[in-house]
Amino acid sequence: MDRVLVTGGAGYIGSHACKALARAGFVPVAFDNLSTGWAAAAKYGPLVVGDLMDRAAIDAAMAEHRPVAVMHFAALSLVGESMRDPGRYWRVNVTGALNLIEAALAAGCRNMVFSSTCATYGDQDGVMLDEDTPQAPINAYGGSKRAIEDMLRDFGASHGLNHVIFRYFNVAGADPEGEIGEQHEPETHLIPLMLDAVAGRRPALTVFGTDYPTPDGTCIRDYVHVWDLVQAHVLGLRWLLDGRDSRVFNLGTGRGFSVREVIEASRAVTNREVPVVMGDRRPGDAVQLVSGSRRAIEELGWEPAHSTLAQMIGDAWAWHQGGGHPRG
Ligand code: UDP
Secondary structure, rough: OEEEEEEEEOOOHHHHHHHHHHHHOOOEEEEOOOOOOOOOOOOOOEEEEOOOOOHHHHHHHHHHHOOOOEEEEOOOOOOHHHHOHHHHHHHHHHHHEEEEEEEEHHOOOOOOEEEEEHHHHOOOOOOEOOOOOOOOOHHHHHHHHHHHHHHHHHHHHHHEEEEEEEEEEEEOOOOOOOOOOOOOOOOOOOHHHHHHHHHOOOOOOOEEEOOOOOOOOOOOOOOHHHHHHHHHHHHHHHHHHHOOOOOOEEOOOOOOOOHHHHHHHHHHHOOOOOOOOEOOOOOOOOOEEEEEOOOOHHOOOOOOOOOOOOHHHHHHHHHHHOOOOOOO
């Protein structure tokens, strides 16, 4: 069976990708430094505990597992943190990706699926974002991801590194079978924080800004179910293994929901109130990020069938009530 090296394979999206790869007949080899991931989540194939800052560790994993492709998820990924400490984002994300690309090429592996973000588009007031929208990130997280996209293009031209870039919108939900889910410490994302507040694990959800130029004053995001998202990665991998050209795909549904609408949907799913506090804007947040592209659907045959707010919140709630990954 073909092996795929999955950096960040013990993290939220990476662990779901490993499960999807295993289902699709590949052996996912998770490569993760466990700084934010969970060893218990990396259960769909071997786990290599290693750091992308350590080139020798990547070389060793490549030599041992001889992957046909790499899926690169490992990164720092918090907008707010990237505004406070941009140096860390540039160092870790960009250097890590450079080490990975060079190690893959040195090992003869020329296929890479990369986890990028709609944050590379920046704040483009009211524009439906598609893959040809000029990128103009407004935070170091988006900036570092755009730099890696550029790096992939350069190595594609010089060394034949074939790549599929996925620009995610807001990933949410959990494995519909309940085996894995979203668990960050500390948590910063809207839906898990909201469910913590619903369950009484924190006093309230703070809504970051109610004076945005949107119909209800709160930010609008395009939420996509993590299981749909990782199915696209399997399709992207097959695209590369079929010898097709490097390509960029947005992964979003094309429907935007405000923070208030997400809170409203939660009430319907959990039958409980969300304790809410209205707060200030969070620096670095774009007003609205919604995909205006059908490219992944049309070219990859992607079907984001689980990406309703009801299912995303419902699967996250089921995972949340199960208590999460065991520690250690
Ligand atoms: N948000 C919020 N309160 C929170 C966390 C997030 O109001 O405690 C808002 C945030 O401003 C953004 C949306 O929810 O508009 C999604 O934020 P998240 O951090 O989940 O994802 P991001 O869009 O930063 O990738």
